[in-house]
Amino acid sequence: MAGDGDLKLLGLMVSPFVTRVRLALHMKGVGYEYIETDVLDKGELLLRYNPVHKKVPVLIHNGVPLCESQVIVQYVDEVWSAGAPILPADPYARATARFWAAYVDDKLFPAWLGILLAPTEAARAEKVDATLAALAQLEVAAAECLDGGRRPLFGGDSIGFLDLAVGCNMFWMEALRRMFGVTFLDAGRTPPAN
Ligand SMILES: N[C@@H](CCC(=O)N[C@@H](CS)C(=O)NCC(=O)O)C(=O)O
Structure with missing residues (x-):
């Protein structure tokens, strides 16, 4: 699908915030690499891509990180706008x-x-x-x-x-x-x- 590019998601299986982003990506039919992330013993990837909050989810799109699940869902909706809309039009x-x-x-x-x-x-x-x-x-x-x-x-x-x-x-x-x-x-x- 156009706009996919290189997409990675730093996540944690039990996190509702990560689940939210995964559902949004799934709705848009977007493929991505999922990387289960230890949020207690924070690794280099998490610290590099989310130095402000040091939390998951982090979506890395063509090397650029997006943080905060609500922000990410809105980004996904805008970038993969051809899929079913997530945000209301009104x-x-x-x-x-x-x-x-x-x-x-x-x-x-x-x-x-x-x-x-x-x-x-x-x-x-x-x-x-x-x-x-x-x-x-x-x-x-x-x-x-x-x-x-x-x-x-x-x-x-x-x-x-x-x-x-x-x-x-x-x-x-x-x-x-x-x-x-x-x-x-x-x-x-x-x-x-x-
Ligand atoms: N407001 C953030 C919350 C994310 C969040 O709290 N993530 C948790 C996992 S559920 C985390 O990474 N915690 C690690 C920490 O607090 O150090 C979002 O919406 O993405």
Whole structure:
């Protein structure tokens, strides 16, 4: 596909941020070399290509690095514009998708990560509550962006920016349920779209 060039992705299998980028590349049908990266013992590649944050994902396109998953997804959408669009065409819908995607990264992600990292049961319970609150708030986004449940996806009929932002966290909801016995997604609290 035009524009592919030399494409490498520094990633980590369990990272929602990396999953987000991989899904975007997959949607565009873009081939790339995946390089599983140790983020605890940071190697030369990660430090060279993401010296600011030293985090994955890093997409290296023809030798040039792109960092921060939301930035990368938007870059992928622009460079491989022939594939299914990821960002909404309408400026207001695009701004709304970016607003809620930022919310996911600022509120939902730290809340559920805190469950894993909590030093005490009390601290874990607090993070469980924060995760449930963040998911409840996302239901507001769903009401706003899914046209009261009439649209199946935030992106309309195909997967969009906010679907990727939210969806890449979902495998962790299941992992946390199995680890700690807390159900985060159920038809009562987080009803599926029609
Ligand atoms: N805001 C960043 C977050 C990326 C992130 O937190 N990556 C984690 C893996 S899930 C990481 O590389 N952590 C290494 C570290 O914190 O040193 C993004 O959207 O790409």
